Amino acid sequence: MIRRSLIxxxxxxxxxxxxxxxxxxxxxxxxxxxxxxxxxxTDENITVEATAIVGGVRGTVTVEEQSVxxxxxxxxxxxxxxxPVTVTAPGYATITEWIQLSMTxxxxxxxxxxxxxxxxxxxVRGTVTxxxxxxxxxALVKFTHVATGGTTQLSGYTDSSGQYVIGGIPIxxxxxxxxxxxxxxxxxxxxxxxxxxxxGVSPDVNLSLIxxxxxxxxxxxxxxxxTDARIPGALVHFGDVAxxxxxxTGSFTVSAVPVGTHEVTVTADGYDxxxxxxxxxxxxxxxxFTMSPAAPDPPTSPYNLMGTVTLVGAEDNSGAVVTAVDTxxxxxxxxxxxxxxxxxxxxxxxxxxxxxATYGAKSVRRTVTVPYGGRILTGVDFVITVG
Numbered sequence: 001m002i003r004r005s006l007i008x009x010x011x012x013x014x015x016x017x018x019x020x021x022x023x024x025x026x027x028x029x030x031x032x033x034x035x036x037x038x039x040x041x042t043d044e045n046i047t048v049e050a051t052a053i054v055g056g057v058r059g060t061v062t063v064e065e066q067s068v069x070x071x072x073x074x075x076x077x078x079x080x081x082x083x084p085v086t087v088t089a090p091g092y093a094t095i096t097e098w099i100q101l102s103m104t105x106x107x108x109x110x111x112x113x114x115x116x117x118x119x120x121x122x123x124v125r126g127t128v129t130x131x132x133x134x135x136x137x138x139a140l141v142k143f144t145h146v147a148t149g150g151t152t153q154l155s156g157y158t159d160s161s162g163q164y165v166i167g168g169i170p171i172x173x174x175x176x177x178x179x180x181x182x183x184x185x186x187x188x189x190x191x192x193x194x195x196x197x198x199x200g201v202s203p204d205v206n207l208s209l210i211x212x213x214x215x216x217x218x219x220x221x222x223x224x225x226x227t228d229a230r231i232p233g234a235l236v237h238f239g240d241v242a243x244x245x246x247x248x249t250g251s252f253t254v255s256a257v258p259v260g261t262h263e264v265t266v267t268a269d270g271y272d273x274x275x276x277x278x279x280x281x282x283x284x285x286x287x288x289f290t291m292s293p294a295a296p297d298p299p300t301s302p303y304n305l306m307g308t309v310t311l312v313g314a315e316d317n318s319g320a321v322v323t324a325v326d327t328x329x330x331x332x333x334x335x336x337x338x339x340x341x342x343x344x345x346x347x348x349x350x351x352x353x354x355x356x357a358t359y360g361a362k363s364v365r366r367t368v369t370v371p372y373g374g375r376i377l378t379g380v381d382f383v384i385t386v387g
Contacts, residue, residue: 030074031101035059036067037087037111046113048090051165054099054109055083056137058159075101084138086156086164087111090196091118093168094156096140116168122193123167126205128158128178131282135162136209139180145170145193169193169202176205183209184259184281215256216280220287222250222266231291234268238278270294272373294373303345305370307380309338309357314386317342320359322382327352327367357382 035052038045050061052068055076059068075081081101088094092113101107128139141164142155156166171193179185186207194200222234230250237243238254239262246252257280266274271291278287309320320338324346325331333353334346350372356365364382371377 028103030072031107033070033073033107033109034067035061035109037061037089037113040112040114046089050087050089053086053157053159056160084157085109088165088167089113091115094154094166096155118196120171121168122171122196122202124169124202124205125165127162128207129162131208131210136180139178141178143169143174143176145174171195178207178209180209182212184212210259214259216282217253217255218257218280219253222246222289225290225292231268234266237265239263292373303347305348305377305380306345309342309382311359312385316340320357322357324348324353324355327354355380359384
């Protein structure tokens with residue numbers, strides 16, 4: 001530990017004595033970061049080269065120097081300034097953290113690397129670029145491996161050329177995603193990681209992100225849920241972008257919709273309102289919204305679910321208790337007792353319910369979905385054998 005401390009002190013002296021690019025008489029425009037890598041099992045400097053990336057600036061921690069000086073690390077827009085750091089070395093799990101940068105002195109960072117079994121783990125390289133082909137700096141790449149023993153996730157940031165390297169990933173299939181400020185998070189892809197031991201090489205995984213400023217012309221059609229007939233004159237409210245009306249064929253187009261998720265509401269005379277979320281991306285398929293005809297308002301009867309409980313072996317069908325429990329919340333919404341006819345009715349808000357009919361120690365249950373629009377769900381019947 002004495003040697004490592006001495007080296008860091010010497011580096012600091014060199015950087016601050018004028019051998020660095022840090023201005024001494026004006027406000028600095030970038031930071032100087034010194035990175036070293038330590039084995040957590042020994043608390044000593046690692047004995048292999050490591051790749052360090054801080055704020056997109058890349059360098060190599062050599063065995064001889066035991067550290068690397070990264071100059072020109074951008075401060076970014078945060079206050080205080082921060083940047084992501086990623087350190088990867090053969091035989092170790094990649095570490096990724098955010099560090100605060102000093103605007104007046106050198107920033108020191110020690111990566112605490114955990115050793116891994118190279119017969120059970122691998123290393124993956126690749127690039128992250130914009131859909132225009134430009135490299136993306138400081139894009140976060142995540143590898144997620146799901147196994148019987150649990151889920152392992154390793155991540156790393158790209159350098160100024162959009163390149164990344166991540167090690168210590170469990171061998172086998174991993175799901176990979178990428179994200180970066182100002183871009184739409186990529187869809188996931190799968191890759192098979194090969195063990196590092198024996199010179200194995202995992203395939204590169206290159207990802208592309210869509211700029212958040214991109215726009216897409218979105219088209220679609222509005223139809224009747226039951227007849228599939230086109231609905232002309234329906235109003236499509238596409239989030240904060242625009243309101244458009246379907247033409248005589250039930251079709252619509254919303255121009256220049258920013259990529260991302262938008263809340264959409266569709267209304268039409270004689271139909272229940274339709275609400276959904278739409279993820280807008282280049283190359284997306286034509287949308288299809290289905291609308292259900294509205295029921296009379298108010299409903300013709302003070303209930304929207306009905307059925308019959310038949311008690312086989314009893315004098316009549318009275319005395320059965322029917323309960324409705326919301327499957328999502330577990331809340332009991334209604335409880336009724338059947339008359340001699342066995343016919344029961346309930347008024348429930350639209351949703352999924354577990355309906356249970358109980359008589360004595362016996363019970364029968366079924367799960368039903370109560371529809372929207374005031375429509376009545378009938379035929380929720382039960383048969384219980386008494387005795």
